[in-house]
Amino acid sequence: MRGLAERILPSDQSVGAEEAGLITYVDWVVRQPFFAHRVDQLIAGIEFLDSIANHLWQRPFRDCSSDEQDVAIRTLAELASPPCHRFLRCVINMTLAGFLCDPKYGGNLNKVGWTYIGFERRVVQICDRNG
Amino acid sequence: MDSVDVAIVGSGAGGGPLAMRLTEAGFRVAVLEKGPRYARSDFLQDELLSCDDFGLFVPSPTEEPHVIVRSDGTTELSSLGWIACCWGGGTCHMGAALYRFHPADFMMRSQFGDHYNIADWPYRYADLERYYAQAESVLGVSGATSGTPLEEFRSKPLPMPPLTAHPTAAVFEKVCSDLGSHAFPTPRGINSIPYDDRPACADCNWCSGYGCPTGARGSAQETVLLKAERTGRCRVMVGCMVREIIVDSRGLASGCIYFDSDRIERKLSAKAICISCSAVESARLLLLSHSRLFPDGLGNGSGQVGKNLQFLSTSSGCGRLMGKRNLQDLAAPINNLGRSVVDYYFLPQGVSSLAKGGLLQFDLVRPSPIATAQKIAGTGSGTPLWGDALKARLRNYFLDGREIGFEVFHDFIPSDGTYVDLDPHVCDKWGLPVARIHVSLVEHHFAAGKWLLDRGLEILNALGAEDLETLSHALIGRHLIHGTCRAGLNKTTSMLNQFCQSHEVRNLFVVDGSFMPTSAGVPTTLTIVANSLRTADYIVAEARAGNLE
Numbered sequence: 001m002r003g004l005a006e007r008i009l010p011s012d013q014s015v016g017a018e019e020a021g022l023i024t025y026v027d028w029v030v031r032q033p034f035f036a037h038r039v040d041q042l043i044a045g046i047e048f049l050d051s052i053a054n055h056l057w058q059r060p061f062r063d064c065s066s067d068e069q070d071v072a073i074r075t076l077a078e079l080a081s082p083p084c085h086r087f088l089r090c091v092i093n094m095t096l097a098g099f100l101c102d103p104k105y106g107g108n109l110n111k112v113g114w115t116y117i118g119f120e121r122r123v124v125q126i127c128d129r130n131g
Numbered sequence: 132m133d134s135v136d137v138a139i140v141g142s143g144a145g146g147g148p149l150a151m152r153l154t155e156a157g158f159r160v161a162v163l164e165k166g167p168r169y170a171r172s173d174f175l176q177d178e179l180l181s182c183d184d185f186g187l188f189v190p191s192p193t194e195e196p197h198v199i200v201r202s203d204g205t206t207e208l209s210s211l212g213w214i215a216c217c218w219g220g221g222t223c224h225m226g227a228a229l230y231r232f233h234p235a236d237f238m239m240r241s242q243f244g245d246h247y248n249i250a251d252w253p254y255r256y257a258d259l260e261r262y263y264a265q266a267e268s269v270l271g272v273s274g275a276t277s278g279t280p281l282e283e284f285r286s287k288p289l290p291m292p293p294l295t296a297h298p299t300a301a302v303f304e305k306v307c308s309d310l311g312s313h314a315f316p317t318p319r320g321i322n323s324i325p326y327d328d329r330p331a332c333a334d335c336n337w338c339s340g341y342g343c344p345t346g347a348r349g350s351a352q353e354t355v356l357l358k359a360e361r362t363g364r365c366r367v368m369v370g371c372m373v374r375e376i377i378v379d380s381r382g383l384a385s386g387c388i389y390f391d392s393d394r395i396e397r398k399l400s401a402k403a404i405c406i407s408c409s410a411v412e413s414a415r416l417l418l419l420s421h422s423r424l425f426p427d428g429l430g431n432g433s434g435q436v437g438k439n440l441q442f443l444s445t446s447s448g449c450g451r452l453m454g455k456r457n458l459q460d461l462a463a464p465i466n467n468l469g470r471s472v473v474d475y476y477f478l479p480q481g482v483s484s485l486a487k488g489g490l491l492q493f494d495l496v497r498p499s500p501i502a503t504a505q506k507i508a509g510t511g512s513g514t515p516l517w518g519d520a521l522k523a524r525l526r527n528y529f530l531d532g533r534e535i536g537f538e539v540f541h542d543f544i545p546s547d548g549t550y551v552d553l554d555p556h557v558c559d560k561w562g563l564p565v566a567r568i569h570v571s572l573v574e575h576h577f578a579a580g581k582w583l584l585d586r587g588l589e590i591l592n593a594l595g596a597e598d599l600e601t602l603s604h605a606l607i608g609r610h611l612i613h614g615t616c617r618a619g620l621n622k623t624t625s626m627l628n629q630f631c632q633s634h635e636v637r638n639l640f641v642v643d644g645s646f647m648p649t650s651a652g653v654p655t656t657l658t659i660v661a662n663s664l665r666t667a668d669y670i671v672a673e674a675r676a677g678n679l680e
Binding site: 007008009010012014033034036037070073077078085089092093096097099101102113117118119122123124125126128 | 192194334525
């Protein structure tokens with residue numbers, strides 16, 4: 001998952017998944033009850049990426065170089081397979097959520113995601129009242 | 132035994148106003164809500180935890196699914212059909228665009244003739260007008276004092292002026308007027324000035340789809356439910372999931388069986404029962420409440436419960452405004468544009484076999500990073516962007532110009548192909564059969580949706596927006612649900628009478644969107660609230676006359 005997130009938002013001249021602490025976020029989110037129905041899909045997708053990598057380079061996805069990982073993801077994306085596309089969309093959504101979420105969930109570390117897109121949170125005064 | 136005068140199941144736009152009116156009239160009321168009660172401070176300005184997907188409002192499809200059956204035969208477990216399970220219901224996260232209906236919306240069949248299952252309402256705009264005014268006053272609606280061009284007449288101006296609008300709104304109005312249409316401020320259940328002991332809107336980053344942390348939005352828990360509680364006669368029963376309405380030997384509703392917040396099964400007796408769980412779940416509860424006297428579900432002798440389910444049909448488009456031409460003020464730190472166009476409420480000949488159009492609702496897209504980033508990555512459908520291409524697009528998008536979007540709303544046509552029944556196999560975490568939702572969209576959705584989208588894009592083009600894009604076409608608007616307990620004068624073709632009272636069980640009422648024979652071309656929340664107030668007046672009068680016993 002770490003390798004995958006880092007290919008979706010690569011760290012090059014600018015910040016990416018790694019600087020944003022994506023993996024901390026992923027660790028948290030996959031344990032949340034609301035994510036439960038996606039876990040199987042995620043595991044199946046990663047296994048499929050591994051099988052692509054194994055087929056091409058005889059090693060799992062995580063041990064591949066960045067370029068090889070890109071090729072594996074592109075191979076998956078170009079398959080006319082709805083489950084593959086659903087998996088890819090799910091992983092991209094998750095990566096973007098981790099990049100741009102409230103930093104308290106582990107992602108968007110030091111607000112690097114928000115800084116990258118020039119977003120500033122407008123804080124409002126909250127005053128609870130009782131019935 | 133535990134007992135009240137009236138038990139209301141569900142605390143949203145239907146149940147909330149009823150609770151207020153009945154408690155103010157002296158009745159002892161219990162409001163049973165399956166979800167939790169949130170405080171303003173629970174509505175964190177946190178995109179992740181406040182959006183639907185993350186479970187603040189809608190139960191997980193693994194625990195409490197709906198089974199969706201599409202016309203191509205595919206099925207899936209989904210949260211479609213839930214709006215919000217919490218104190219205040221869907222009004223907690225509503226966009227709060229609170230329009231009145233057009234008088235023609237009450238008489239679709241007389242106006243347009245046969246088209247699938249469209250029907251006239253059992254009452255008219257004039258019967259609802261004063262309740263619309265009451266609803267606008269109690270929720271607090273801001274907008275043009277004259278309301279909207281949809282209305283035949285109004286007895287009272289809107290209680291608040293429009294929300295402060297971005298400078299582009301003036302340019303937008305001019306552009307529309309040049310095209311021969313009339314843009315007006317969208318009526319919003321959001322305070323433009325301090326009102327009813329609640330502050331004016333702070334114009335924050337997150338609005339529709341999120342809980343309001345300041346109370347500026349007139350959600351049920353900030354308005355009608357609060358007023359109900361202050362009478363001292365409203366019992367708040369959150370975390371209580373009603374599984375069955377029970378009947379006595381005379382065939383009258385006598386109470387309900389529910390699971391409390393500790394999941395213990397309990398019984399509450401009541402002299403009258405009002406169901407307001409939103410259209411899918413209200414139908415499910417009635418179907419689950421079968422008995423010797425009502426073998427096909429409570430009040431379902433006509434077989435109408437679950438039939439004629441309607442969402443709202445929505446399409447959407449957007450464009451980019453760049454800081455040039457007549458839009459020098461683009462960077463103004465205001466998120467609200469809030470303009471509506473209803474000049475296309477009726478379609479010209481040849482567009483569709485039904486000449487009914489709808490609403491175009493324009494606004495600047497609020498900068499909510501995650502949702503926007505996911506959208507521009509193209510994760511809605513097809514092959515999405517990733518890698519360097521995604522990063523470049525993110526940066527260009529967020530740092531340059533502003534996005535203006537519009538939503539098209541029009542009638543969801545009731546037909547035999549869209550309905551709710553109980554799934555024969557799938558049960559929820561309570562062990563109860565879940566609702567099975569059959570969806571079939573008729574041609575009108577596509578024809579009307581496309582034509583209205585083109586009008587919206589035309590306006591954006593005239594405004595000088597670039598990168599015009601259709602985001603969705605003839606989709607199901609998941610937050611507005613109607614039908615399933617149709618109201619009408621004929622007992623064989625409807626489940627409820629003109630006061631949302633069961634034809635068969637005189638102390639049983641359904642007061643959410645379920646009663647609507649047709650769903651109109653604008654969001655329906657204000658109409659649900661107004662109808663609930665009208666029903667409440669009827670219940671008070673009938674109960675005092677002893678007619679519900």
